[in-house]
Amino acid sequence: MLGRLVTRAPRRILAVSGLAFVVFAVLAAGAVEALSLNRYEAGGSESLAARAELAERFGTGSPNVAVLVTPRAGTVDDPQVAAVGAALTRELGTFPGVGDAWSYWSPDAPATLAAEDRRHALVLAWVPGDADRVRAELLPAIAAEVIDPLATDAVALQLGGADEVFRVVAEQSRADFVRAELVVVPLVGLLLWLVYRRLAPALVTLVAGLFAAVAALGILRVVALFTEVSTFAANVALVMGIGLGVDYGLFVIYRFREELVAGRAVDAAVRATVRHAGRTVVFSGVTVAASLAVLLAFPFPFLASFAYAGVAVVATAVFAALVVLPAALRLLGRRVLRRREPVPGAQGFWFRLAQGVMRRPVAAGGAGVLVLLLLGGPALAVDFGSPDDRLLPSLQPVRGMYDAVRAEFTTEEADAIQVVAAEAVDVGEYAAALSRIDGVLRVDSAAGAFADGARTGAAGPEGPSRFLAPDGGTWLSVLPTGERLASDAPGLVADVRALPAPVPVLVGGYPAEVADYRDGVVERLPLVGGLIVVVTFVVLFLMTGSVVAPLKASVLNLLSLTVMFGVLVWGFQEGGLAGLLGFTPTGQTEPSIPILMFCIGYGLSMDYEVFLLARIKADYDRTGDVVGSVPRGIARSAPLVSAAALILAASFAVYATSGVTILQMLGVGMALAVLVDATVIRGVLVPAAMALAGRANWWAPAPLRRLHDRIGLAEEAPDREPARAMDTSSR
Template sequence: MLGRLVTAAPRRVLVVSGLALALLAVLAAGAVEALSLNRYEAPGSESLAARAALAERFGTGSPNVAVLATAQQGDVDDPRVAVAGLALTQRVAAQPGVGDVWSYWSPGAPATLAAEDRRHALVLAWVPGDADHVRAAVLPALSAAIAPLDGGVVDLQLGGADEVFRVVAQQARADFVRAELVVLPLVGLLLWLVYRRLAPALLTLATGVFAVVASLGILRVVTLFTEVSTFAANIALVLGIGLGVDYGLFVIHRFREELAAGRAVDAAVRAAVAHAGRTVAFSGATVAAALAVLLVFPFPFLSSFAYAGIAVVLTAVFAAVVVLPAALRLTGHRVRRRAAPPETGGFWFRTAERVMRRPLAAGGAGLAVLLLLGAPALGVDFGSPDDRLLPASQPVRGMYDTIRADFATEEADAVQVVAPDLAPSGVAGYAAALSRIDGVLRVDSAAGAFTGGVRVGEVMRSRFVGSGGGTWLSVLPTGERLASDPTGLVADVRALPAPSPVLVGGYPAEVADYRTGVVERLPLVAALIVLVTFVVLFLMTGSVVAPVKASVLNLLSLSVMFGVLVWGFQEGGLAWLLGFTPTGVIEPSIPILMFCVGYGLSMDYEVFLLARIKADFDRTGDVVGSVPRGIARSAPLVTAAAVILAASFAVYATSEVTFLQQLGIGMALAVLVDATVIRGVLVPAAMALAGSSNWWAPAPLRRLHERIGLREEAGRLQAAGIRGA
């Protein structure tokens, strides 16, 4: 029906689609600026309850803004520098939106707010509000307000967690623009090498561009209702180009097959929509479902990628099965291939035949390679991101390099213990007990400052006492404990018996709660992805064996990606090449995103491969021969699509944000491994070993598949005809 509609009124379809795209393009123009970089926080967690209690009862919170003051001459205790520091503190406190301010020059301030060499000191501020408000409204005004104080006596650098991630968001946007400028001509060149004709190359590229622009427009609408991460734009670009080009390749390939078989243009378009279009729709459903499971996580940062992924798939499928066929109807024979290669005898056919003759040896060798490359993943260590996401050339990164080198600890990373009902008489004993926890440098409280169980000085008592009663304590960790085991530190603080109920918060606790929330949901996410892909492949093949095999092989493929992440980024094996600073940990959200994207793309290629093999088996009944013939017909196309998608991802290896470097390198490698080792070696080996069991299903499921399953037409299937692939 869709094919008939497209061929009956192709110009009308293109005009309506063009108008829709124009509207979405208007929305897309403002999409990147409307996106934000979300904070790492877990809704409903103890740390967020502690944050709310601190704000409501004590008018303070974890410092999310900092100013590093460096004495141009002398040290921070010199009278002129002290006057300038106090004026700076007052200037920050006077800014609209700033809630609480303290500094080295405040009465009762701890000595750790100054560097050990006394050349630097900190002004810390708590600015309430969401990330967009702080980063877009408060920080620029604050930067302008303190600028006149920079020079003469002290040099100033604005920092804090929100400033760090504001700069990260700016860099991600800049990388998005740069990637657009590189990806589009690169993909266009690769498509020309595949087709050796300009018309099909431009049509395929246009399919990807349609998906990118339309999905950005959809994301702009989503931002009206919820937060969407800046990184969603990067995902929309690379997935939009990748999936749009993939689907365009498959539809044009089927259209060319039908022309080569002697069909008229109208009939060839209808056949392409009916068969390749249905496969594209199933493939899109697989990718969308794999990314939709990110909605299981109640974190805006991860759910942003679900919105982006679903938008990309919907627009890419629409472009491939509606817009592209209409264009093919008008273009006609100008996309026809010059010559069709033989049905058998090509590289992929010969490779599959050799593998199937010795499946144990070939499959064992391929498996060994994947396990070797994936082995480093066993040493993964999840942790929180910091300023080292940015290159050392960024001023805010330089500020924190100074703090790490010259300060005993970082005051902004204190664990905050809120005790709404703690009586004054119980504060000293509890503060002393907290200060004896391994890795705690000092505890500040209404009863004074404590170190190693001993009271060591006074603090500004009024900061720790609420107007309605209750108190809170600041537990300052050592730099070593914070770097090596922040989650364990938070657990130790929470495990210590308290004289009254307490809430433990602060940046380390928020990161720990976020990490716990992510890790707890991993089994559910994995189960949902496997279930969805099982259903899709069962509908495709009518087999219960093929989906299980595909899931196992996909996990092997993704293990290589995780192995490279750990070796290359956690352990720093790629630091010399990419110019980042390894921190010894991996932030868990990015591998989860990569898992969902990678799994969906692997199933994308699996759908196209199995569709060809199953169609040949249904036509011939040849269990063994259908595998190399199906691979020979699909592998050149899959390889071409994989190379283009990998190239699109690889552009982000040049980013100045480590997250994007991880995404670019990891996904490019996963796609290439999947399209070569998995599809070229392990798939034929596994299918040779399974034999006729490849297509087995219990009788009730066979009957179900006969009613609702997807089948290719059992007719004449011509060879691929993809030059240069």
């Protein structure tokens, strides 16, 4: 039915699609600015409950704004510098929207708020509210109305804090998005011309990719009206929109060419392409969308953002491939053909490679598996941790601020763990016990400051009253050492929570929030992995009627992704690629990024698996040849898969030059995963596995075979059909 529609009214369809593109473009124009960079927090966690208690009952919280005060000469104890520091603390504390502020110059302030050589000191502030408001409104206002007027030739002031860091990260990702647009579009256009050797099919395929990307961004703009959507989702939508739009466009045009070469008239070729190849595109789209939709199983806006982006990208790419592109092909007709089409059934490189592998499947397959496992081996050393300012290049001012804090301060005061007690009790003994935990530098409380189990002085900034609530209750600040914070912050949080308290307590603060986020991510991994496998199994079963082929595909896809994770750990966590790409390794990996990459990588791997199995199964159904159908199917699909993989990998690789390490990880990891999947997996391991399985490749229990006979769908090979006497659309 869809095929008939696009052949009867192609111009009308293109006109309506063009109008839709304009609407989506208007929405997409404001999409990047409407998106945000979510905080790392786990809804319903103990740390968020502690944050709420601190805000409501004590009027304070973890400092999310910081200002580094640096005298041009002398120390922070000089009268002129101290006057600036005190004024900054006072004005910041009274600035509208700021809930609390303290500094090195506050009464009873700890010495750790200054550098060991007294060349720097910190002013800290707690600014309540959601991340968008703090980053978009309050931080620029604080910089313009408080910091800039107080900065002098004698004293330099640098704005920082977690929200300032991620505000700059969001700005950098937006800049990278614009640069990627300028590079990806002409790059993909050039690669498409090299693939087709004709300008017309290259342009319509590129238009399909642009339609998918722009429409997906427009959809994200609408979604952002109702929920938080991460800035990084726009970067992924751009690359995947163009990549999948081009991917599906290549598949449709390759099939259309085959139908024309087989002798069909243009109208019949379009209908056959939509009817047969369209099924494969839908199967592939469902697989990719499902792989990303499972991110909704995580109760975190950051990861959910990529589920929205993935589903939007797939929906728009499938629409472009099955509606917009066929209408254009109906008008282009035979102009999409090369001047010299390859001979059908020609035995090229991929045919000979698959045939050679199938002669020695154990040796070839074993070698391929060994190479993948060796390259993926470093993944065993993964160490999950939280992101910080080192996501940014060292030339960024806020990054330079924290380089100075790490190098010259005893520890980072903003990373204190906060323990909130509902009742006001004598917490002296409890504070002393907390201070004896390995990795705790100091504990501040209403009972005073404690270190190594002994009271060392008065309470922290502003005295005991800061730690007491008017309606009863108290809280304690547990300051980690720099070493424990860098090496095992989640373990320290667990130690604090495990210590018996005199009354029920809630443990929060930035280290606890990150630990709760990490635990929430890790806890859901089995569920997400299981959902992906089940969904892709069902899709591949419906396409092939086999229970063996989906299991084999899942195993091979996991093998291909081990390389990506190995490079992620070796290249980014351990710094193997730091010199080449210009980032600073932290020795840890932010946990949500590998999960995101797994879902994208798994979906794209299944995308290629669907294309490959569709051709092999169609050949097997037509000939019944278990062995010969594999190299023939690979030979027919390999040019398509190789071209699509090259274009998608090149699109992802553009982000290797990003100024944000997370985007570099995505760019390098996904480009590598796509290339490995399209070469080692499809060229070596697939034919080896299918040779070993033999006729069992297409086996299913009798009940499932009967089910597939009723509801299964598969692509069919083009049959020859006499050309009509006249084909006006090809003129």
